Amino acid sequence: MATIEDVAKLAGLSRTTVSRVINDQPYVTDEKRQRIIQAMNDLGYVPNSSARRLRSQKTETIAVLLPRLTNPFFGNLIEAMEEKASEWGYQVIVCQTHDSKKKEMDYLQLLKTKQVDGVIMASLVNDWEDVKPFLECGPIVFCNEYMDESSISMIHMDHKQAAYEATIHLLEQGCTHISYVSGGPESHLSKKRKEGFTEALSEYGLSFQEDLAIDWAMDVSDGQKVFHMIKDELPHVDGVFTGSDEVAAGLIYEATSSSNWVIPDDLAVVGFDNQMISLLMVPSVTTIEQPVKQMADKTVEVLIQQLLHPGALAPNRYVYPHQLLVRNSTKRKKLSIQ
Amino acid sequence: MATIEDVAKLAGLSRTTVSRVINDQPYVTDEKRQRIIQAMNDLGYVPNSSARRLRSQKTETIAVLLPRLTNPFFGNLIEAMEEKASEWGYQVIVCQTHDSKKKEMDYLQLLKTKQVDGVIMASLVNDWEDVKPFLECGPIVFCNEYMDESSISMIHMDHKQAAYEATIHLLEQGCTHISYVSGGPESHLSKKRKEGFTEALSEYGLSFQEDLAIDWAMDVSDGQKVFHMIKDELPHVDGVFTGSDEVAAGLIYEATSSSNWVIPDDLAVVGFDNQMISLLMVPSVTTIEQPVKQMADKTVEVLIQQLLHPGALAPNRYVYPHQLLVRNSTKRKKLSIQ
DNA sequence: TTGTACGCGTTATCAG
DNA sequence: CTGATAACGCGTACAA
Numbered sequence: 267m268a269t270i271e272d273v274a275k276l277a278g279l280s281r282t283t284v285s286r287v288i289n290d291q292p293y294v295t296d297e298k299r300q301r302i303i304q305a306m307n308d309l310g311y312v313p314n315s316s317a318r319r320l321r322s323q324k325t326e327t328i329a330v331l332l333p334r335l336t337n338p339f340f341g342n343l344i345e346a347m348e349e350k351a352s353e354w355g356y357q358v359i360v361c362q363t364h365d366s367k368k369k370e371m372d373y374l375q376l377l378k379t380k381q382v383d384g385v386i387m388a389s390l391v392n393d394w395e396d397v398k399p400f401l402e403c404g405p406i407v408f409c410n411e412y413m414d415e416s417s418i419s420m421i422h423m424d425h426k427q428a429a430y431e432a433t434i435h436l437l438e439q440g441c442t443h444i445s446y447v448s449g450g451p452e453s454h455l456s457k458k459r460k461e462g463f464t465e466a467l468s469e470y471g472l473s474f475q476e477d478l479a480i481d482w483a484m485d486v487s488d489g490q491k492v493f494h495m496i497k498d499e500l501p502h503v504d505g506v507f508t509g510s511d512e513v514a515a516g517l518i519y520e521a522t523s524s525s526n527w528v529i530p531d532d533l534a535v536v537g538f539d540n541q542m543i544s545l546l547m548v549p550s551v552t553t554i555e556q557p558v559k560q561m562a563d564k565t566v567e568v569l570i571q572q573l574l575h576p577g578a579l580a581p582n583r584y585v586y587p588h589q590l591l592v593r594n595s596t597k598r599k600k601l602s603i604q
Numbered sequence: 605m606a607t608i609e610d611v612a613k614l615a616g617l618s619r620t621t622v623s624r625v626i627n628d629q630p631y632v633t634d635e636k637r638q639r640i641i642q643a644m645n646d647l648g649y650v651p652n653s654s655a656r657r658l659r660s661q662k663t664e665t666i667a668v669l670l671p672r673l674t675n676p677f678f679g680n681l682i683e684a685m686e687e688k689a690s691e692w693g694y695q696v697i698v699c700q701t702h703d704s705k706k707k708e709m710d711y712l713q714l715l716k717t718k719q720v721d722g723v724i725m726a727s728l729v730n731d732w733e734d735v736k737p738f739l740e741c742g743p744i745v746f747c748n749e750y751m752d753e754s755s756i757s758m759i760h761m762d763h764k765q766a767a768y769e770a771t772i773h774l775l776e777q778g779c780t781h782i783s784y785v786s787g788g789p790e791s792h793l794s795k796k797r798k799e800g801f802t803e804a805l806s807e808y809g810l811s812f813q814e815d816l817a818i819d820w821a822m823d824v825s826d827g828q829k830v831f832h833m834i835k836d837e838l839p840h841v842d843g844v845f846t847g848s849d850e851v852a853a854g855l856i857y858e859a860t861s862s863s864n865w866v867i868p869d870d871l872a873v874v875g876f877d878n879q880m881i882s883l884l885m886v887p888s889v890t891t892i893e894q895p896v897k898q899m900a901d902k903t904v905e906v907l908i909q910q911l912l913h914p915g916a917l918a919p920n921r922y923v924y925p926h927q928l929l930v931r932n933s934t935k936r937k938k939l940s941i942q
Numbered sequence: 943t944t945g946t947a948c949g950c951g952t953t954a955t956c957a958g
Numbered sequence: 959c960t961g962a963t964a965a966c967g968c969g970t971a972c973a974a
Contacts, residue, residue, distance in 0.1 A: 267718075267741070269950095269951055269952090270951065270952065270953095271951080279960080279961085280960070280961045280962075281951090281952080281953090281961085281962095282953085282954090282960070282961055282962080282963095283959090283960060283961075285952070285953060285954090286953095286959095286960090288952090288953095289953080292959095293959050293960080294959075294960085295959070295960095298959090298960090312713070312716045312717050313717065313951085313952075314658075314717065314718050314950090314951050314952075315717040315718050315719045316654060316657035316658040316661075316663070316718055316950085316951075316952095317658050317950070317951030317952045317953090317966090318951080318952060318953085319654035319657070319658075319952095319966095320652075320654040320655050320657075320658050320950090320951080320952075320965095320966050320967065320968090321951080321952045321953050321954085321965080321966055322952080322953075322966090323654075323966075325654070327697075334683060335673075335679050335680075335682060335683035335686070336676075336679060336680055336683050338674075338676060338679065341673050341674060341676065341679040342673075342674055344673060344698065345672060345673035345674050345700065348673070348698050348699075348700055349700065352700075357697050357714070357719065358697065358698050359665075359695050359696065359697055359698075360682065360686050360696050360697075360698050361686075362683065362686055362687065362690075375650070376695070378650045379650050379651065379652065379653040380605075380652050380653050380654055381653045381695065403605070486880045486884070512880070515880075515884055516884075519883075519884050542824045542850070542853075542881070543880070543881055543884065545857075546824070546853055546854075546857050546881065546884075546885060547884060548886040607966095607967055607968085608967065608968065608969095609967080609968095617944080617945090618944070618945045618946080619945090619946095619967095619968080619969090620944070620945055620946080620969080620970080621943090621944060621945075623968070623969055623970085624944090624969095626968095626969095627969080630943095631943055631944080632943075632944085633943070633944090636943090636944090651967085651968075652966085652967050652968075654966080654967075654968095655950090655966070655967035655968045655969090656967080656968060656969085657950095657968095658950050658951065658952090658966090658967080658968075659949085659950055659967080659968045659969050659970090660950090660968085660969075661950075
């Protein structure tokens with residue numbers, strides 16, 4: 267691999283001048299500039315990124331932490347983020363935490379070791395106390411996940427309110443025994459949803475019932491298992507709030523194909539995220555729409571602005587609107603006995 | 605940020621000794637080792653990655669090129685790759701090419717600029733001539749995509765054979781006018797599929813009909829458009845081969861919800877990849893199953909082995925088995941008039 | 943067992 | 959306008 271030194275020699279000039287040409291700086295004769303460009307082409311010279319990083323203390327790289335990519339919500343999120351980052355000349359490192367506190371911490375180390383300039387956290391299972399110290403090494407921005415007690419920029423929607431609305435909708439359809447289905451260890455966001463769920467129940471004189479809750483469902487096959495669990499062990503359940511369209515889809519698939527249950531009459535189901543699948547299912551799935559792309563774009567923009575103008579921007583909170591999309595999985599013809 | 609120098613000073617030793625401790629090398633008294641570890645903790649010292657990279661000429665990072673993440677096949681692929689790479693201590697940079705020759709080239713530059721040690725290409729729209737020169741800068745491995753003329757390791761299944769089998773199946777179901785639906789600019793892999801499709805047709809005395817082909821469909825909403833195109837402009841089409849479960853799903857959704865067409869009797873449809881959605885659709889979608897995780901794992905393994913033992917391993921080709929999953933979208937009750 | 947000194951490839955400073 | 963030199967932080971021959 268040719269170095270800047272090789273180019274300088276071939277052009278009969280100094281490293282400094284070559285460097286000037288590389289970085290489009292003024293004060294170089296056109297003639298010499300051409301000679302250097304010629305030399306660079308002849309040698310197939312490309313500046314060494316590691317050396318640049320060491321010198322400039324910048325990596326032009328960001329890390330995106332998220333639970334897992336198979337969840338299409340995060341697939342969409344990172345797709346948009348990568349595109350946006352790419353426009354600014356930044357690389358994106360994917361970091362799947364699988365909701366593990368340790369993995370989340372390990373990936374945050376990328377900031378300390380200067381492998382990335384900044385971090386986007388779309389996964390958040392650790393406490394603020396543990397995340398905060400990393401701020402000394404570079405900016406962190408939350409996306410989707412959020413914590414009220416933190417002091418950094420956050421881009422998200424109101425999950426509490428969304429869960430509240432979805433639950434009220436189920437209650438309005440006459441559901442009286444609603445199962446709360448969530449996935450994996452509690453993230454900060456999932457706590458918010460639970461609050462909204464509980465608040466809605468209380469408006470109808472109900473309270474959160476642990477025995478109707480399921481906390482291990484995160485994909486389609488889990489959704490299928492959830493159905494059997496409800497059928498066999500929770501027969502009085504007549505509605506399901508689930509934090510995922512995939513889980514909802516698996517549940518509905520199993521209910522209709524293996525047991526001839528009628529959705530929504532036997533069981534009303536709401537999902538979350540408005541994935542394609544929620545529209546394509548028969549019956550289509552009532553869900554919460556989020557402006558994924560806008561949030562992704564904004565997040566990258568906020569982070570990169572902080573990188574470009576350190577300290578110039580105060581932490582800000584951007585709350586994006588959501589929308590309850592009522593579809594067939596909750597439109598009951600007969601209402602349950604009150 | 606503390607440097608190795610700071611640690612050395614605090615411990616009253618030299619940089620070299622500190623370096624030895626960091627890299628778990630022998631020849632350091634236990635007592636001094638402890639003193640250094642103490643100093644590192646006190647200072648919150650972490651080795652600077654940029655400096656290490658420059659010194660060692662290694663980045664412990666790989667780039668994965670793929671068309672787009674919203675296609676769940678690639679989501680699954682990169683999920684598995686990231687996990688595997690992470691086990692080996694490697695970071696993964698996502699590179700979405702959107703089937704653009706230029707973007708693909710730009711991302712290959714990461715190899716030249718030493719931002720990554722190696723590259724996995726699951727996107728391949730450029731010619732071998734243009735990719736080959738990058739091999740001088742580090743190893744490249746193909747995954748999913750492949751070219752017979754290249755001389756590097758490839759991990760993939762036999763797309764020609766898979767397309768052949770799917771098409772024969774459609775023909776056996778009595779389809780006589782099969783539309784070939786593909787997405788975007790031709791990758792090398794999509795050419796293989798087309799060959800298999802054409803070969804199957806010829807066994808039934810048919811030939812590829814350009815006027816029945818659609819080459820712009822890559823997601824659910826494209827699939828919906830495809831249905832209307834067939835309905836309005838290609839009414840004699842009775843079967844569809846599509847390279848994507850998403851397209852198949854969109855097509856089926858639109859056919860059944862907007863027009864009361866009966867799938868498969870009015871139109872038989874095969875997808876590709878065995879995404880969850882192909883199982884969940886009503887009717888379920890006949891598709892090709894690929895061992896995504898195995899391919900992803902193998903790909904990462906092959907690349908990393910090449911990084912650990914440069915030149916030791918001869919390029920190899922790993923062809924994984926596929927499977928035609930016949931589901932309801934092609935199980936016709938009545939066969940077309942022969 | 944420990945320390946000295948050099949170099950990895952760039953860029954910024956300063957002198958000419 | 960151009961070039962010598964130092965510095966970024968680390969690892970490693972080599973010497974002690």
